[in-house]
Amino acid sequence: MTNEPAPVAVQFRLFEAQVVRSLRLGPTMRRITFGGEQLKDLASGGRDQSFSLFLPRPGQSAPVVPAEFGERWYADWRAIDPAERAVMRSYTIRAHRPELAEVDVDFALHGSGEADAGAVGGPASGWAARAVPGDRVCLLGPAVADNRSVGFRPPPGTDxxxxxxxxxxxxxxxxxxxxxxxxxxxxxxxxxxxxxxxxxxxxxxxxxxxxxxxxxxxxxxxxxxxxxxxxxxxxxxxxxxxxxxxxxxxxxxxxxxxxxxxxxxxxxxxxxxxxxxxxxxxxx
Ligand SMILES: Cc1cc2nc3c(=O)[nH]c(=O)nc-3n(C[C@H](O)[C@H](O)[C@H](O)COP(=O)(O)OP(=O)(O)OC[C@H]3O[C@@H](n4cnc5c(N)ncnc54)[C@H](O)[C@@H]3O)c2cc1C
CATH class of the missing domain: 3.40.50.80 (Nucleotide-binding domain of ferredoxin-NADP reductase (FNR) module)
Known part of the structure; x- marks a missing residue:
């Protein structure tokens, strides 16, 4: 049904965004809608399009990320003091509305105690449980729709x-x-x-x-x-x-x-x- 992604020089970019609203989907899931002018240029490939989410640590007003996102971004992020650098976690783009510069991300709230007694929490899940409009994040996300963070690629001939x-x-x-x-x-x-x-x-x-x-x-x-x-x-x-x-x-x-x-x-x-x-x- 789809071909392999075409080689692209720059598949990913850093996008600044903030929480616009949220919706409880059930005991486990909270949908957070991110907005911000930069999200107009995000180019989701749909399907299982994933991205890296950078979150502020408690007490910070914005995530601390490297000044530049080049080929060495991971080493640059690792070089920042672990107590300061943003929490980085993988998430999926559930929906993208470029015309509104909005992205929906559905977070599983593990460790929140409501539906998963005994489960351990984590910084991203805890952040998502508490997030309010205006909270700032960064997304390391797709700049082109045909990118390597889309895995679902059924070949021709799939029944x-x-x-x-x-x-x-x-x-x-x-x-x-x-x-x-x-x-x-x-x-x-x-x-x-x-x-x-x-x-x-x-x-x-x-x-x-x-x-x-x-x-x-x-x-x-x-x-x-x-x-x-x-x-x-x-x-x-x-x-x-x-x-x-x-x-x-x-x-x-x-x-x-x-x-x-x-x-x-x-x-x-x-x-x-x-x-x-x-x-x-x-x-x-
Ligand atoms: C490509 C990709 C896409 C993903 N997309 C999504 C998505 O759209 N929505 C989503 O909710 N998650 C998604 N995940 C999973 C998410 O990245 C992990 O659950 C992540 O560990 C959550 O970070 P945390 O800071 O909450 O917990 P961590 O600090 O990473 O982990 C802390 C503890 O919590 C446990 N833990 C982690 N996740 C769960 C869980 N769900 N239930 C119970 N215990 C858990 C860990 O085993 C660990 O003991 C995705 C992961 C990948 C690789």
């Missing part, structure tokens, strides 16, 4: 699409379903902490969604195992907690024998590890 996600990848699933060409067949499994986290996800595709409530365990891998999958050539996209992603991928590739190149997978978080821990691990 049907399989999506498997937890609540952190629910925004990406929603945006993928928004994007699906009319008539595309999709089987979708979404695991959320609470029955009231279920959302209406419109699509032009022929979509069948199975919602699963976590209830202390991860029911998603067993639900996919138990399902009768459609005939024809699939393209699978799996994202969420790494243990969940691994289990589903192992089943699809290892047991069902689906070509690994047709299974796009991404651990969005790992139980017991912060995003800094995961980045440090990836660098070592």
């Amino acid at each position: 049907w699409v399989l999506l498997a996600a937890d609540e952190t990848a629910l925004p990406a699933v929603g945006a993928i379903l928004d994007w699906l060409p009319a008539g595309t067949r999709a089987r979708v499994w979404i695991e959320v902490p609470h029955p009231q986290d279920v959302q209406d996800l419109p699509s032009a595709g022929e979509v069948e969604i199975t919602w699963l409530i976590r209830d202390g365990r991860q029911p998603l891998p067993a639900a996919i195992r138990a399902a009768e999958l459609p005939e024809g050539s699939p393209y699978a996209w799996i994202a969420g907690e790494s243990g969940l992603v691994k289990a589903v991928r192992r089943y699809l590739v290892g047991e069902l024998g689906i070509d690994r190149r047709l299974v796009n997978f991404s651990g969005y978080w790992r139980r017991g590890a912060s995003e800094e821990d995961l980045r440090a691990e990836a660098q070592s």
Whole structure:
């Protein structure tokens, strides 16, 4: 359905933005709408378009980021005093309205105590729970729509699409379903902490969604195992907690024998590890 992204000289840029409004989507999710003139130039590729969000630390009025965002931006950000530098976390563009210079981001509020007893909080989740209009952030986001932070790329000849996600990848699933060409067949499994986290996800595709409530365990891998999958050539996209992603991928590739190149997978978080821990691990 799509080709590989064309090589581009500059795919990403830093955008300054502020909170415009928020909407509680359920016990777990809070949608925050960011606005600001610079967001007119953001060029989201849609689907699972992700970006890095820079947040101020407690007591700061704006995130502390490198003065320039060039090839060495990551080293430059790391060189700033850890007590001062912005908190950096990965999020998904749920919706982009360039004409209004607005971006919606749906945050899973883990550790907020309401729906996920025992879950650990984090700086981004805590920030999102408290955010009010006017709060300042920076987005390291796409400057061109065809960029490498879009992973969902079903090849020509795909007969049907399989999506498997937890609540952190629910925004990406929603945006993928928004994007699906009319008539595309999709089987979708979404695991959320609470029955009231279920959302209406419109699509032009022929979509069948199975919602699963976590209830202390991860029911998603067993639900996919138990399902009768459609005939024809699939393209699978799996994202969420790494243990969940691994289990589903192992089943699809290892047991069902689906070509690994047709299974796009991404651990969005790992139980017991912060995003800094995961980045440090990836660098070592
Ligand atoms: C490409 C990509 C796109 C993403 N898009 C989204 C998105 O649109 N919306 C979204 O909500 N998240 C999204 N995530 C996941 C998000 O980046 C992580 O959940 C991140 O760890 C949250 O940062 P934090 O500061 O709240 O917690 P951290 O400081 O990173 O972690 C602190 C503790 O909380 C735990 N933790 C982290 N996330 C969760 C969770 N959801 N539930 C329970 N425990 C958790 C960690 O294991 C750790 O023990 C995305 C991740 C990636 C890689």
